[in-house]
Structure formats: C-alpha cells, structure tokens
Amino acid sequence: xxxxxxxxxxxxxxxxxxxxxxxxxxxxxxxxxxxxxxxxxxxxxxxxxxxxxxxxxxxxxxxxxxxxxxxxxxxxxxxxxxxxxxxxxxxxxxxxxxxxxxxxxxxxxxxxxxxxxxxxxxxxxxxxxxxxxxxxxxxxxxxxxxxxxxxxxxxxxxxxxxxxxxxxxxxxxxxxxxxxxxxxxxxxxxxxxxxxxxxxxxxx
Amino acid sequence: xxxxxxxxxxxxxxxxxxxxxxxxxxxxxxxxxxxxxxxxxxxxxxxxxxxxxxxxxxxxxxxxxxxxxxxxxxxxxxxxxxxxxxxxxxxxxxxxxxxxxxxxxxxxxxxxxxxxxxxxxxxxxxxxxxxxxxxxxxxxxxxxxxxxxxxxxxxxxxxxxxxxxxxxxxxxxxxxxxxxxxxxxxxxxxxxxxxxxxxxxxxxxxxxxxxxxxxxxxxxxxxxxxxxxxxxxxxxxxxxxxxxxxxxxxxxxxxxxxxxxxxxxxxxxxxxxxxxxxxxxxxxxxxxxxxxxxxxxxxxxxxxxxxxxxxxxxxxxxxxxxxxxxxxxxxxxxxxxxxxxxxxxxxxxxxxxxxxxxxxxxxxxxxxxxxxxx
Numbered sequence: 247x248x249x250x251x252x253x254x255x256x257x258x259x260x261x262x263x264x265x266x267x268x269x270x271x272x273x274x275x276x277x278x279x280x281x282x283x284x285x286x287x288x289x290x291x292x293x294x295x296x297x298x299x300x301x302x303x304x305x306x307x308x309x310x311x312x313x314x315x316x317x318x319x320x321x322x323x324x325x326x327x328x329x330x331x332x333x334x335x336x337x338x339x340x341x342x343x344x345x346x347x348x349x350x351x352x353x354x355x356x357x358x359x360x361x362x363x364x365x366x367x368x369x370x371x372x373x374x375x376x377x378x379x380x381x382x383x384x385x386x387x388x389x390x391x392x393x394x395x396x397x398x399x400x401x402x403x404x405x406x407x408x409x410x411x412x413x414x415x416x417x418x419x420x421x422x423x424x425x426x427x428x429x430x431x432x433x434x435x436x437x438x439x440x441x442x443x444x445x446x447x448x449x450x
Numbered sequence: 451x452x453x454x455x456x457x458x459x460x461x462x463x464x465x466x467x468x469x470x471x472x473x474x475x476x477x478x479x480x481x482x483x484x485x486x487x488x489x490x491x492x493x494x495x496x497x498x499x500x501x502x503x504x505x506x507x508x509x510x511x512x513x514x515x516x517x518x519x520x521x522x523x524x525x526x527x528x529x530x531x532x533x534x535x536x537x538x539x540x541x542x543x544x545x546x547x548x549x550x551x552x553x554x555x556x557x558x559x560x561x562x563x564x565x566x567x568x569x570x571x572x573x574x575x576x577x578x579x580x581x582x583x584x585x586x587x588x589x590x591x592x593x594x595x596x597x598x599x600x601x602x603x604x605x606x607x608x609x610x611x612x613x614x615x616x617x618x619x620x621x622x623x624x625x626x627x628x629x630x631x632x633x634x635x636x637x638x639x640x641x642x643x644x645x646x647x648x649x650x651x652x653x654x655x656x657x658x659x660x661x662x663x664x665x666x667x668x669x670x671x672x673x674x675x676x677x678x679x680x681x682x683x684x685x686x687x688x689x690x691x692x693x694x695x696x697x698x699x700x701x702x703x704x705x706x707x708x709x710x711x712x713x714x715x716x717x718x719x720x721x722x723x724x725x726x727x728x729x730x731x732x733x734x735x736x737x738x739x740x741x742x743x744x745x746x747x748x749x750x751x752x753x754x755x756x757x758x759x760x761x762x763x764x765x766x767x768x769x770x771x772x773x774x775x776x777x778x779x780x781x782x783x784x785x786x787x788x789x790x791x792x793x794x795x796x797x798x799x800x801x802x803x804x805x806x807x808x809x810x811x812x813x814x815x816x817x818x819x820x821x822x823x824x
Binding site: 265269270301305327329330331336350379383385405408409416423 | 499500503505507508511512543544545546547548549550617670671672673686691692741744745746747752753754755756757758760767769771773781782784786790791794823824
C-alpha cells in the first residue's frame, strides 16, 4: 500500500485575516466619470481640469479663475454646505504653479466629501471663498501666513499664527527648518539685519 | 439685551478697547481677545492667537510617520489619545492596513476614556470661571483615576504616544480591564453628583441660559463641530457618520441640544460622558483576543497620494490631511484643529453680551491653545 494514501486529506488553508496579510496600498484612479465629478461638470462646464480618486476620496482640480464659481455652485446647487478644511501644499519645483490650495467640502444629505484643488504660482492671487463660507476666513489667513498665498477680496488678510513683524512663510519648502533671524525683524534698531539672535541657533 | 442707550449714565462716554489676556486665567492658556466695549456691553471682539505656535506642521515634515505621533500629543494636550487616533488612522488608510480587532477595541477604550478626561477638565474649569468652585475638585479626582489607567497602560499620563501605525504598541496589562471596568461602573454616580451641583443651580442657569446663542444654520456656516454644533441641535458625530475603528459595532446615542446656548452645550457634554461610559462598557465586554499589531512593514512608506481622515475628538472634528510623495517622511501633514475653527465664532457668540459672559463663552467653546496655535 502506498504510504501517501494514508495521509488524511488536508483541509484547505483558511484565508488569513487582513491584518496578517501584507497591506495592499490603494491605487489612484481617474475619476472623470465619478458621480460627484459629473455633477460639477454638469453645472459648471469646462471647470474641471483633472479628477482623481484615491482611497475612496475624490479630488477635483479646478482652474484658478473658476474656483469661486465652482465653490458657489457646490454650496448653492450641490448642497456642500460645510467647508471642513482649507489648506495649501507647496510643490517647490512644479512648473505649472508652485502651490496647491486645497478645499475639503462636506454635504449633509448623503454624507459625502469632495476635495477641490487649485494650482497657483507664487505671487498670484486666488479668489477668496469667505463670501461663500464664513469659516474660510481664518483658514485662508493661516494659508496666507504659512505659505504667502494671497487671497483676493479677503476681508482681513493678516498673519494669524506668527506675529505681525515676521518675515517669511514657514511652511514653504525653501524656508529653513532651523528657523530664520527673527531678532532683526522685531528690533531693527538694536540688531542690524542678519545680526540678531537666530531662532534654533547655537546661542552664546 | 435691552436698549442701553436710554439708561446710559454718561451719554457722551465713548467706546473703549480693552485687551483680555493673554495672561488671564479664564482664557485657558495664552489667548488674547481685543474687546471693544460700551460700558460693560461687548460691541465687538477680536481673538488674537499664535502665542503658542511651535511650527508643528513644519516639524512633521522632517519626522518619520511614527515619529510624528509624539508631536500630536502636544497639540491638544488634554486629549492626546484622540490626536494619536486621527494621525495613525490617516496613515493606515493610505497604506491599506487593517487594524486587528483587539487593537481597534483598545483604541476605542482609550479614546472614550480620553473624552471623559477632557470633559472633566472642561467642566471643572468652566464652572470655576463662572464662579462655582466646588465642581473643580470633584471632577479632577475622577480625571486622576483615568490618568492612572493611562500610566499603567503606556507609562505616560498626559502625552500618551499610545498608538502606532498598524495597531497598538502594547497589549493591556494584567487586570487593567477589571480596574477600568470598576472605574466606569462608579462614574455615572459621580456624573449625577456633578449634575446635582449645577444643572438646577439657579446661579449656573442665570449665567448660562441664553448666553452665547448660535443657530444651527449659523453654526454650520461657521464650521463649528463637536458639542458646539450638537448644542445647536445638529445631530452630527463623526463616529456615526464615518465610523472608524469599530464604532459601528457598539451602541450609543448622539445627544443634541435645542437652543444652542451655553447651558445646552453643558447638557450635551454631560450626556456625552454617559455615552462614553456606555461605549467603554460594551468594549470591555466584547474585547476580542488576538494580536494587537497588524503586519506592517518596518519602514512606514505610504504610496504617493493624499488622504484626509478625521475622528470625533472631545472638542470636535479633528482631522489630518496627509500628502505623501512615496518617501518615509510626510510631504505635508496638515491638521484640521477643531478648537481653531470653533474659536473663530467667538465674536459671533459674545457680541451684545456683558464682559463677564465672555468668560462663560470661552469656557463653553472648550478651547485648548496648544491645538489652536500648533
């Protein structure tokens, strides 16, 4: 008798639970045909430049001139009543505009979220959305303070986290992480330019 | 507010501008509010922030993903566990990691304990600001027990650093669930005790009812989240809307207010503590066995892309927007701080009230300057 025939049949290997498998990262997908993107394209034609879906979140890139129209349409016609977040990202070397201004909207009716994005070059103004959502006021001030992005028609575009005399915009990629000479900015009479105490410096 | 014009003792007096803070005990940190007053009536208020700015988002960019977790502890230092939860959740979803059920349940227990701890600080200091000194001593006693539980779990009491990408760094110590269970079993009686001090207290009611009113539509327009939004009657909680960890497996209610005033926000938070107790009890009963850490690579390297993930923190929606360029360090890690956005509505809430009410409104917004200034 063959020895192998005595081996009882092995049960099929149970599938491993997902936390014991190697994680599979999500892939970005083109989302031009996504429902949320088509809604926008139907109301504001020609505004959508690019649409990507990543891990279930839809990002729509919009032309800078059209952002106010798109935001207004999103709020008034598509019911995105709630602006959750507004921020910026610095892509230092990118030729088609250095900064991304990112809007993150929420709609209560079906609990969906949508990300809008605008590409801007350094020194170019972006229309402010404070007229659409009041909450954008401090968010845009923060983006201005941290990145130096100007928002046109903002009611009070001042620095918010750093002080009035601060020069530079800390979250820009070319801003040194060890800090800059802050003494000269606050006490110009005491410290000559470049001669003040350096934040993060070695000290005495 | 009646027409003050008619009763002004000095009709030719002028409006005055005073600086409230930054070193004022009732501002809960270093908040400065420039207040324009007409007598005792607030005409306008302008919050000035940034005294505690440490460049956290810039620091994130030079850290590895797990290295950013201790920095999140220092944002809202009264709620480190929920900060950790929001950050690791964002990175996990970007990498497609599924957290083992035991780790998810431990996270929920830690987060709900944190919500109770944060609300006890809020209740103690808010009541102290308004003039009721006693609750402060009662609430901090219970908070101490929660901090002891944390200390036993991860060694830290305040800056916990108690979660990692992929799961939990440690399993629960021997006997911890029993001690935690004993604590939450006696807590409802303590909450009832605090409520006995305040809910029907005539002074408390006079100081909070009708103060800092905001309508539901206005609250959404100003982006309020958390108890300030729910106090205005909007039934909205990230734990229900976008359930994370295993919140879809436990049973709890979202308390809402009706009038959107300081008193309703107080009632909402008190009920939230009871709901947290309910969640913790269910978690302890259901706590599954198994590993607490998923199989994640040694080097955390999310793929190129961007992801926003938020949790329901004690103060409101706390979100992390992570942008990855495929390297080990985040290209950009932006925080959506609940307190920062909630504080923006302060002028809206105090206009027309008396200066003393400003203290009540700052207390009811439950702000932590560490998170506002980052």
